[in-house]
Amino acid sequence: MTEQTATAPAPTAEPTELEKRFPGALKRDARPGYEGHIVEVSKLREVATAIRDEMGYDYLSSVTAVDYFSDVPNANNFIEVVYHLFKSTGGGSLVYKVQMPRDKAVVPSLIDIYPGADFQEREAWDLYGVKFEGHPDLRRILMWEGFDGHPMRKDWKEPYYEEDLKPFKNRWPEGQVYRIEDHNPFGKNVKYPVGFDPEGFKESADPALYDSLERAARAYTEDIDTEQVVVNLGPQHPSTHGVFRMAVRLDGETIVALKPVMGYLHRNHEQIGERNTWIMNMPFTDRLDYLSSMSNNFGYALAVEKLMGEKAAPPERAQYIRVIMAELTRISNHLWAIGFLLNDLGAFFTPALYAITERELILDIFEATTGSRMMCNYFRFGGVARDFPAGQLDKIKDLVLERLPRKIDELDLYLTQNELVRSRGEGVGVVTPEEAIAYSTAGPVLRASGVPYDIRRADPYGIYDRFDFDVAVRYHGDVYDRYMIRLDEMRQSLRILEQAVKQIPEGEVMTGKNPYQVRVPTGEAYGRVEGPKGELGFYIVSNGKANPYRYHVRAPSFINLTILEKMCVGSKVADAVVNLGSIDIVLGEVDR
């Protein structure tokens, strides 16, 4: 759609390679601060296929929507779907977008070109009401079936709605305290959809889920006609990685179809993020993947710093502190992941507790430096909140140079060669490299399948290009390799840490004065880091005001779950739990 006048390409601009390849099908996104191309909706599939096959952008990182909405009369309102693509061999991003009117938000689905678009398109449908034509299973994913409206749209209002943007005006200078529940008691702002009768309400989420399982199971054929049963693994148990549910259809003990059900912890993080000011989002990112809050801080700070430009470039010491913190986080996260994966494999809690001991020591450092063990809230735009207190750097050195290498070796000796772990893990849940890329898996899941893709190397950020380390990679793509890759990665992190603690210079940790309100220029940015769980991306759009216009989290745990069904179908039901454990999810991030 071409309603937006601002998108007309600047007349002097040279046509890009893409424009030459697809004359008429796309044009440059010429809004100030924006990048990429705007593709005609009707040509989207053609362009996407060509970009994947001819240009080699085989990794779909993020699909999301933005609602450009203003309630002034005759405003130019539209919904934009944004695609971020990368090459699995490394390099920068390619961005293309499609625009459509808000009341007719329909785009062709890219699920057969990039199977990794599955959950992300469902999310965009759920939260924005963008209909992806051709998606075989376009159900809501985070909200429940029957939910009225699409909560990320700018004109949607939550119960207990106060104001569009923080800070709320009634807090100061006449801030009489009240509880929003008392102010706005339940029922007062509950509105029912037109024609809805609460008396006759019938739940439609589960029937839709079982329908979709049944459809998925049709592909499965066998010689004897046996009855298939549906088993709900969860919410909860599957060795409690969180409130998560897998609906599986079983033939005997064999899984013929599996659908993950999530959203039990959904709090519309992105909507909260768009009400917040820029700096307020930092502590909220801690609560995404609450086991690795430093990495989340890092990703968000990077994205905003990208928009803010040079004036927010962190000083040297802050860069080193960031790397040290991010790598310590990776080690603590992997210790946790390995501990609980072994739990799932049957080594009940002894390895987990050995691993958590080391994690505790890392968290002690976080607590002494940032003030909190898990909700660190440590990064700022242009640096970090404060320097290490006296003695902390020596503590880190002790851990990194003495204790952790020894303890990781011990963990390795403990169970790596254990025959039970091997027979339980080898050849289970195999993901081929092609599948791993196509399904947009990231992090350890991708690298355990033989794809040496690590953003710290493929598209370096911060000062990672200065360190000498290898990208850990394993080639079998099974549960056992996803266990081994985490051991490898911890050792590589230790290598980076050893260099970082020796090289770290003295100096400031913050560029500028750390103001409580930052000015972020108009534009969009996609900042991504190699989090412990995979590629953590933040897509932000600024309209130059105090609050982000769009704030999207590309959550690695969420997108890594796309491949769960593929991993499990055809294997025994007992392996489903192990496969889930080997992906290493945190529900705070999956459900957002």
Add this chain to the structure above:
Amino acid sequence: MYGLGVLKGMWVTLVHFVQTFVDDIQWAGKRYYTPEGIAHRSSKDTKGIFTVQYPEEKLPMPEEFRFIPFLVQDEDEHGKLHDRCTSCGICAKVCPPQCIWIVRTEDPVTKRPVPEPVEFFIDVDICMNCGYCAEYCPFDAIKMDHDYELATFDRHVQNIYNKEKLSKPVSYYSSIRPANYAREEAVRAAEAAKKAEAAAAKAAPAAPAQ
């Protein structure tokens, strides 16, 4: 040999098991319920039992630990307490979950704001302990506390803290955060000295330049 991997793993557990007793004997009963014992157990050399027996034992809190803000009050020479807070509202504006409410007043005569808040509320159920209020306060008037044992039986009334409940004397602040306090006092003293110098320079404008 099949089973060797299992045996190796068993060996690791056995070592851990034996270490527990060796460590206990070495410390001769001083390993638990003593500050040195707790410090040892959370150091890089720890082996054996790692757990801390809360609430009988508690981990020492690092200075930066943050939990629920409080308001700092200065004491004048007559022992009277004064709020450092000037009700400028920056904490309320930067608070991510918006849990701070401030009532500012103005002087009935001059109509200018009085630099002490009439009321100051924090709903600690909403507070996410991010520490922004303390970080961005330009007057060092709001700081993060160390007291984390706040369980109550009622969550509707008792968990909204008013100014009275939030205010704590500066001596308390300097006791929980000595390094931060010293640093801030140094900055304050430097600024006061600068001001005095400027005032002195202003008072003697006729002094000839040297």
